Amino acid sequence: MDDLPGYRIEHYVEAFVPSAAGRIPRLRTGPTALDRLGTCRARLGLDRNHYTVNPGLYAVGAPGPDSAVVVTANYKLTFDTVRFALAGRDVWLLVVDTRGINVWCAGGKGTFSAAGVSEQVNKTGLDRVVSHRRLILPQLGANGVRARDLREACGFEAVFGPVRAEDLPRYLDHGIDEAMREVTFTLRERAAVIPVELVLGWKPIVGAFAVAAILSLMGQGFSLAAIWSRWLVAAVGTLLGLFCGSVLFPLLLPRLPRTFSLGGAVLGLAGALALPLLFSHAAWPTLAGAGLWTVVLSSWLGLNFTGSTPYTSPSGVEREMRRAIPVLAACTLLAAILFVAGNFAGGTA
């Protein structure tokens, strides 16, 4: 089928359909094993930054000159969500080159813009493929696309469709409603970002383990067993902080205080209470130091979760950071001092 020397047909393309601007690849609208594997890899943060498809014009079903044109980004997770949502429809899908970034972030960065969309309109000869002059843009692309600039650049009118691709079929049949226009942050949506938070957060954790190892060298007794038992308290404190800040925090977000660092600290405190139960032999300053570190780490990770939410403003996040970071820094220092002091006081035998 349409083999050209040196080319390979992408697995998400099932056929080619003729149009006035040449042959257009027709998309599969169901996931293959390769799609599922790629989704898992991207969700784990393995090749999140290079998970792209080629920009351009694609067909879903058997679209004609009157069919709707839906616009999306070339991040494959986004592209997949849109094409699967459009199963059973006859529409055109115009994919903009956002360098593998989702629509919202690409809008902020300027790649999902009037210039970016019109570049693909002109490159693909869309004006010859369809007889109308309407593009359905994702609403979350409106922070990058100025509708009137798009009309000037390529003659197409921008219509802002629903926030979520899942709503596209209902939108195509019945038009827009309020529920389609509002962002959500459901339990499922919050849970979906946990793996990537854990995988991309490994560097500070390794750093914390290393610092804990250095601090554990100091204390009563220099035997390997003594150092190991001291390090174990700090390492478990670190893992508890990671669990509270990166797993519990997203799941419990709606029930936490609105200040992210405070919510993370509250969860971290609850997690730190496990330390005296696990290490009943350790001196209390050691436990207090490790526990305070659990609170600090969970608080910090909570603060970082602002980047995964769809409701924090840069002004709000910056204000919270300016208040929280000095406190967190002081607490980190205090935690280290308590930990080492406790280790000199003994009790880690």
Place this chain on the structure above:
Amino acid sequence: MKRYRHLENVATLAYDREKCVGCGLCATVCPHRIFAVRDGKAEVLDREACMECGACALNCPTAAVTVTPGVGCAQYIIQTWLPGKRGTSCC
């Protein structure tokens, strides 16, 4: 989304009713449903829900709505604080 709130009185969103021509694009694009058009003018219903994405200001034809846009992401803000690392990204 009404149950999700961050800090109050921080958003840079500003609205000049005099300049508004009532086109309703701000109400269309806002992902937090902050605007509504009544009697030919936009109204700000819920300023505290603003996340400063900038969609309203970008699409407002008369600059009646203005906001300093950006991403509310701690990692990104740290990168902008560090010298020589402006314009790096987090998503």
